[in-house]
Amino acid sequence: MWRNLAVGLGWMAMSGIALAADADKIYINAQIVTMNDAQPAAQALAIKDGLVIAVGDQQSVLAHKSATTKVIDLKGKTLLPGFVDAHGHVSMTGLQAVSANLLPAPDGKGNSIAALQQILKEYAATPLARSKGIIIGFGYDDAQLKERRAPTRQELDAVSRDKPVLVIHQSGHLGALNSKALQMVGLNADSKDPEGGQIQREADGRTPNGVLEETAWFASGMKLIQPSPADYAAMLLAGQQLYARFGFTTGQDGRSDENSNKTWAGLAQGNKMLIDVVSYPDLAMPFTDELMRSAWNQRAYRGHFRVGGVxxxxxxxxxxxxxxxSHPYHVPPKGKPADYRGYPTFRDDEAERLIDKAYANNWQLLVHANGDAAADQMLSGVGKAVAKYGLLDRRNVMIHAQTVREEQLDAMQRLGIVPSFFGMHAYYWGDWHRDETLGPQRADRISPAMSALHRGMTFTQHHDAPVAFPDAIAILDAVVNRRTRSRDILGPDQRLPxxxxLKSITLWAAWQHFEDGSKGSIEPGKLADLVVLSANPMTIDPEHLRSIQVLETIKEGNTIYQAKAPASVKSVKSVKSAKAAKDAAK
Structure with missing residues (x-):
């Protein structure tokens, strides 16, 4: 129903036919950054039934005012399309929201192992930790810890010997367990490293020291986190609330598991979703085939949820x-040889088999490839699949593409692969990459978005929450300035206009999800997904981008987040998201 209305309104707008509908709401006195090249800026917009029906100068938009229209005076504040998540993990963000915050400054206080221990002890005393019988912390980062290493099982035993203690690395790819937790998951000196992962060992070379990497972490550490259905639903709602706080009206649940998809479906069917969430289940997991054959796998949202691909x-x-x-780490991890290059999750033949499966089923494919050797695996597999099944408009995505080389970008362009860069690394780990992981030359090219732009490629930027907060303003600051924590500029020639x-987190991100017809820019006929900012990112000094605040997030015309607004900002009270999208599948 609403999809048809959107198409009709959009056609009328393009045809120059006046839209006579009385508006539910009109925003005036705004600096509107539309992301629509045909009309880049405006002062007012009108909304009806969750859709934008007019955008332009104040006089023409106010023509849609009726006796029942609410007029909201933004008094010079900036209005943009709601931010669209090109890659993140909304469900894991919910876990972050209910865990002890181990992030280092400026997002937390976890800058030493002693600080982690204190934070975990304080969390252990909370009703949540006492009731669940487990102590969970999220966000430790050995790159920022004073000790420059992960906490060991003995250091976590100092928090508790009786309860399992589990701490998750900020990347989400590693974690550390205390002795009780190791015992509960059955890891000991006889345990073997799984393919694509490692169990770190003590000096004897056998006894686990508590730190688990990659598949070892996913297979064992995450077993300890088994919330009840009600608790899990609450976590997913908490994740959406965090997204809304940072101006996101569309979130992605990348590499989603079976439990999260069942819970998302339940929330959608119960009309309990706050934002749109598009899920990409793990292609390697057995549950995915059935989910991809279900009615959730479609371009239209049902109750604000859908499955977009794998x-x-x-x-x-x-x-x-x-x-x-493809080349060794600048400083290899302790105990590793000088030629250490990291390791793949899958052998080449298995990676190719899985890529072929996605192409054979015409599933949109998102591939996590941080290292350029992993990017080579993807390019090889996709090249063979394209030769077999054809190119088509698949919008398959290389997630992160952090160390992708120039010739790899050329191959991506030929194969129709969209780069989604994790440009926030320039700030959060820029110094670490320069000094430890990559060295100065390779670090200067990390997340090479300008190289993609020079080729005319459409690309996106993302936050990978909960690796970083789902903070759109922090993305802008990182990719425009590329300043590290030490204020160095990492690769000045890769700084974006x-x-x-802005396009990379609005219109282009919507395009990546095949949703640019309804999102990503402020145009008649599109969803009224909007964000109100304290300043205009187009005109502010780039060095001050980080100071911009999200004042309000609006989903389909209704406020889903509102900061303690300054006196100069008037808005409607927060209400539940509109029912319009609920009927989209009818």
Missing amino acids: KLSLDGSPQGKTAFL IAVA
Whole structure:
């Protein structure tokens, strides 16, 4: 129903026919950055039934005012399309929201192992930890810890010997367990390393020291996190609330598992979703085939949820030194040889088999490839699949593409692969990459978005939450300035213009999801997914981008997040998301 209305309104707008509908709401006195090249800026917009029906100068938009229209005066504040998540993990963000915050400054206080221990002890005393019988912390980062290493099982035993203690690396690709947790998951000196992962050992070379990498972590560490259905639903709602706080109206659940998809479906059927969530289940998992054959796998949302395609992970994280590189790490991890390059998740033949499966079924494919050797695996597999099944408009995505080389970008362009860059690394781990993982020359080219732009490629930027907060403003600051924590500029020639950076998290991100017909820009006929900012990113000094605040997030015309607004900002009270999208599948 609403899809048809959107198409009709869009056609009328393009045809120059006046839209006579009385507006539900009109925003005036705004600096509107539309992301629509045909009309880049405006001062007012009108909304009806969750859709934009007019955008332009104040006088023409106010023509849609009726006796029942709410007029909201933004008094010079900036209005943009709601941010679209090109890659993140909304379900894991929910886990982050209910865990102890182990992030280092500026997002937390986890800058030493002693600080982690204190944070975990304080969390252990909370009603949540006492009731669940487990102590969970999220976000430790050995790159920022004073000790420059992960906590060991003995250091986590100092938090508790009786309860399992589990801490998750900020990348999500590693974790550490105390002795109780290791015992519960059955890991001991006789345990073997799984393919695509490692169990770190103590000096005897046998006894686990508590740290698990990649598939060892996913297979064992995550077993300890088994929330009840009600708790899991609450976690997923908490993740959506965090997204809304940062201005996102569309979130992605990349590499989603069976439990999260069942819970998303339940929330959608119960009309309990706050934002749109598009899920990409793990291609390598057995449950995925059935999910991809279900009614959830479609382009239209049902109750604000849908399955968009599949996710395949080919390596780990560069900051954790598990990404698969073509050349050795600048400083190898302790105990590793000088030629250590990380390692792949799958053998080449298995990666090719899985890529072929996605192409054979015409499933959109998102491939996690941080290291350039992992990128080579993807390019080889996709090249063979394209030769077999044809190119088509698949919009398959290389997620992260952090160390992708120039000739690899050429191959991506030929094969129709969309780069989705994790440009926030320039700030969060730029110094670490320069000094530890990649060395100065390779670090300067990390997340080479300008190289893609020079080729005329459409690309996106993402936050990979909960690896970083789902913070769109932090993305803009990182990719426009590329300043590290130490204020160095990492690869100045890869800095993006602000207009391009904004497109990469709005219109181009919507395009990546095949949703640019309804999202990503402010145009008549599109969803009224909007964000109100304290300043205009197009005109502010780029060095001050990080100071911009999200004041309000609007999903289909209704406020789903509102900051404690300054006196100069008036808006409607927060309400539930509109029912319009609920009927989209009818």
